[in-house]
Amino acid sequence: MAAQIWGSEKRARRRREISAKIAQMPELHDSKPLPFMTREEKIMESARKLTILTEKMGQIIDPTDPAELYHLNNEVLGLEGNPMALHGVMFIPALSAQASDEQQAKWLPRALRREIIGTYAQTELGHGTNLQNLETTATYDLATQEFVLHTPQITALKWWPGNLGKSSNYAVVVAHMIIKAKNYGPHPFMVQLRDEKTHEPLPGITIGDIGPKMAYNIVDNGFLGFNKYRIPRTNLLMRHTKVEADGTYIKPPHAKINYSAMVHVRAYMLTGQAIMLASALNIATRYSSVRRQGQIDKSQPEVKVLEYQTQQHRLFPSIARAYAFQFAGAETVKLYEHVLKEMKSGNVSLMADLHALTSGLKSVVTYQTGEGIEQARMACGGHGYSMASYISEIYGVAIGGCTYEGENMVMLLQLARYLVKSAALVKSGQSSKLGPLVAYLGVKSEPTSLIDRIPNSGFTEYVKTFQHVSKRQTLKAADMFFGLMEKGEKREIAWNKCSVELNRASRLHTRLFIVEAFVRRVNEIADIRIKEALTDLLHLHVNYELLDIASYALEDGFLSASQLDYIRDQVYLYLGKIRPNAVSLLDSWEFSDIELRSVLGRRDGNVYENLFKWAKSSPLNKTDVLSSVTQYLKPMMEKARL
Numbered sequence: 001m002a003a004q005i006w007g008s009e010k011r012a013r014r015r016r017e018i019s020a021k022i023a024q025m026p027e028l029h030d031s032k033p034l035p036f037m038t039r040e041e042k043i044m045e046s047a048r049k050l051t052i053l054t055e056k057m058g059q060i061i062d063p064t065d066p067a068e069l070y071h072l073n074n075e076v077l078g079l080e081g082n083p084m085a086l087h088g089v090m091f092i093p094a095l096s097a098q099a100s101d102e103q104q105a106k107w108l109p110r111a112l113r114r115e116i117i118g119t120y121a122q123t124e125l126g127h128g129t130n131l132q133n134l135e136t137t138a139t140y141d142l143a144t145q146e147f148v149l150h151t152p153q154i155t156a157l158k159w160w161p162g163n164l165g166k167s168s169n170y171a172v173v174v175a176h177m178i179i180k181a182k183n184y185g186p187h188p189f190m191v192q193l194r195d196e197k198t199h200e201p202l203p204g205i206t207i208g209d210i211g212p213k214m215a216y217n218i219v220d221n222g223f224l225g226f227n228k229y230r231i232p233r234t235n236l237l238m239r240h241t242k243v244e245a246d247g248t249y250i251k252p253p254h255a256k257i258n259y260s261a262m263v264h265v266r267a268y269m270l271t272g273q274a275i276m277l278a279s280a281l282n283i284a285t286r287y288s289s290v291r292r293q294g295q296i297d298k299s300q301p302e303v304k305v306l307e308y309q310t311q312q313h314r315l316f317p318s319i320a321r322a323y324a325f326q327f328a329g330a331e332t333v334k335l336y337e338h339v340l341k342e343m344k345s346g347n348v349s350l351m352a353d354l355h356a357l358t359s360g361l362k363s364v365v366t367y368q369t370g371e372g373i374e375q376a377r378m379a380c381g382g383h384g385y386s387m388a389s390y391i392s393e394i395y396g397v398a399i400g401g402c403t404y405e406g407e408n409m410v411m412l413l414q415l416a417r418y419l420v421k422s423a424a425l426v427k428s429g430q431s432s433k434l435g436p437l438v439a440y441l442g443v444k445s446e447p448t449s450l451i452d453r454i455p456n457s458g459f460t461e462y463v464k465t466f467q468h469v470s471k472r473q474t475l476k477a478a479d480m481f482f483g484l485m486e487k488g489e490k491r492e493i494a495w496n497k498c499s500v501e502l503n504r505a506s507r508l509h510t511r512l513f514i515v516e517a518f519v520r521r522v523n524e525i526a527d528i529r530i531k532e533a534l535t536d537l538l539h540l541h542v543n544y545e546l547l548d549i550a551s552y553a554l555e556d557g558f559l560s561a562s563q564l565d566y567i568r569d570q571v572y573l574y575l576g577k578i579r580p581n582a583v584s585l586l587d588s589w590e591f592s593d594i595e596l597r598s599v600l601g602r603r604d605g606n607v608y609e610n611l612f613k614w615a616k617s618s619p620l621n622k623t624d625v626l627s628s629v630t631q632y633l634k635p636m637m638e639k640a641r642l
């Protein structure tokens with residue numbers, strides 16, 4: 001199963017080998033539980049480990065393999081981030097995709113050797129979503145052949161970029177490029193921020209940390225202002241766009257090609273989200289098979305809480321989602337790598353499809369991951385609320401994904417643009433022009449669903465039902481939009497008036513893609529036992545997801561009440577079937593105790609003894625009487641007693 005999750009036997013084996021090596025290297029372990037550290041201590045601890053990793057990485061992993069690097073980071077540095085999180089996730093990808101060969105030769109080896117630390121600075125205090133209204137300017141000075149970066153007012157301060165505040169000395173900065181008073185829109189520039197020897201900010205640069213956040217606090221998300229700060233013309237990233245010495249602008253082959261670093265993260269973050277969901281579920285499910293509370297049969301001893309159907313219903317559908325996201329994520333990464341290769345050689349024809357797909361997936365996956373992790377926390381009762389479970393930290397980090405790389409509603413609306421264009425093709429009889437991801441929009445569906453109506457139909461009737469609801473909602477929302485325009489409404493106003501319905505279509509389309517990716521994977525599996533276990537999970541997935549969106553299929557009678565009863569029964573049936581495999585389905589992800597950082601989720605199940613040990617190690621317990629008591633509470637009580 002681990003091979004299915006991680007992509008191959010070899011990958012699964014390598015992960016085990018890497019974990020075993022890390023287990024033998026105490027210098028790479030947390031020196032004390034992270035929840036007992038201050039933010040400053042955590043940042044120090046992370047930098048300490050990161051430095052050792054830089055020295056010893058070659059002994060532990062193949063540093064050229066991103067999957068091994070990602071695993072190493074998760075185990076050693078953890079998901080609260082690290083001082084170079086954005087360096088690997090966005091800075092290097094931005095240089096790789098947008099810098100010319102010459103620029104890459106100059107900067108990439110230095111970045112890869114970690115001579116410099118970089119980030120991606122795009123979002124500003126006043127604007128994050130609406131890139132067209134970013135305010136930082138890069139004005140070309142023809143006389144010196146330099147760009148002058150400037151922050152015209154406080155809302156133009158870069159705000160949020162990870163590791164910008166304190167760690168990075170370089171950044172890819174996105175600014176509006178102005179040449180001879182003409183604004184060419186946002187473009188990426190390579191900018192040195194700090195002196196390489198002293199790490200002090202360079203003159204003309206204001207920079208700092210934006211303060212503590214809900215989670216992810218090892219990362220120093222930062223602010224950045226420029227006061228007429230000059231960089232050479234050749235620091236504009238010039239793989240696709242060029243500005244010649246005389247100010248001549250050569251436009252890129254696709255207007256949005258500079259957005260590729262964002263698409264990179266949107267594609268890769270899906271499996272990251274699956275890992276966070278599976279981690280939280282691993283903790284909650286293991287704990288649920290240790291925790292005994294109450295009886296089902298009063299004549300029997302107290303049961304493990306995992307025996308309760310409500311507990312299974314809370315956890316198991318999310319286990320199915322974690323697998324589904326992992327499989328859909330793997331497909332998306334493959335597609336992304338393909339499109340990136342094409343893009344580098346000038347073929348931009350698949351960019352729109354990839355943008356639509358990743359926009360929908362990042363939104364649905366992050367939202368459902370957040371839901372699943374929060375349910376996992378609640379499933380642990382009181383101990384779930386303790387940082388000893390570590391689930392609240394996983395939650396805080398995961399839901400950041402609902403916001404970064406494009407706020408979820410906004411990204412769903414991006415997919416909706418693509419769906420509406422596809423609907424227009426269907427309506428104008430041009431269904432043959434639909435791309436493979438939306439071809440189903442042009443296919444006439446049965447009048448009613450055949451779920452529970454024909455034997456041995458496998459998952460086909462489920463997929464057809466998902467297709468039906470997605471198609472119906474897309475065409476309905478598109479009709480609403482076109483109808484408003486026909487009535488004379490301006491395009492943007494009509495769009496806004498339909499946007500809730502449009503986003504519903506985007507979610508349904510994306511959920512269909514996730515189901516199909518799961519089905520595709522199960523169909524590929526040869527090992528009969530693995531196929532069986534995953535088929536059970538897939539049964540739970542399709543039935544649970546369909547129940548969740550049943551109103552769409554009920555409103556036009558595509559599903560009947562009796563079919564809905566069947567679907568509900570299937571959910572209960574598969575909850576029971578999955579119960580014996582539940583812990584193994586999560587143990588198959590092979591997270592080590594070091595990586596999970598959870599007292600509740602310990603592999604050995606020795607929860608109570610270790611919770612007590614953990615509590616005793618709280619800094620508050622260093623002394624029996626705190627100074628808050630001697631200074632304030634004791635005098636207050638004494639005064640009251642007088």
Ligand SMILES: CCCCCCCCCCCCCC(=O)SCCNC(=O)CCNC(=O)[C@H](O)C(C)(C)COP(=O)(O)OP(=O)(O)OC[C@H]1O[C@@H](n2cnc3c(N)ncnc32)[C@H](O)[C@@H]1OP(=O)(O)O
Pocket residue numbers: 089090120122123128129130131132162256259260262263265268269272351352355403404405406407410414417418
């Ligand atoms: C590796 C490990 C992974 C794990 C990572 C975890 C840690 C992560 C740490 C945290 C890291 C966090 C780091 C961070 O957070 S970095 C900051 C991230 N910021 C954002 O994501 C901002 C979101 N906003 C946008 O992306 C744009 O403004 C949008 C897209 C909303 C509109 O755009 P714009 O303002 O320009 O609007 P327009 O009206 O001129 O154009 C709309 C047209 O453009 C097409 N279009 C748009 N985009 C693309 C595209 N990409 N490829 C192809 N086409 C694209 C689109 O389909 C439409 O086409 P059409 O319908 O007109 O035909």
Ligand SMILES: Cc1cc2nc3c(=O)[nH]c(=O)nc-3n(C[C@H](O)[C@H](O)[C@H](O)COP(=O)(O)OP(=O)(O)OC[C@H]3O[C@@H](n4cnc5c(N)ncnc54)[C@H](O)[C@@H]3O)c2cc1C
Pocket residue numbers: 086120121122123126127128129130159160161162216221400403404405406407408409410413
């Ligand atoms: C943990 C974290 C890490 C980050 N890292 C980085 C980084 O490394 N580099 C970087 O540059 N940025 C980074 N960001 C910033 C992030 O990319 C932005 O916060 C994000 O893109 C959302 O933009 P915003 O904050 O402007 O939200 P807003 O757009 O102000 O969103 C507020 C509300 O308005 C709604 N809204 C906005 N526009 C529309 C619209 N057109 N239609 C409908 N509704 C709309 C949204 O849906 C939302 O409900 C990070 C953010 C976080 C939380």
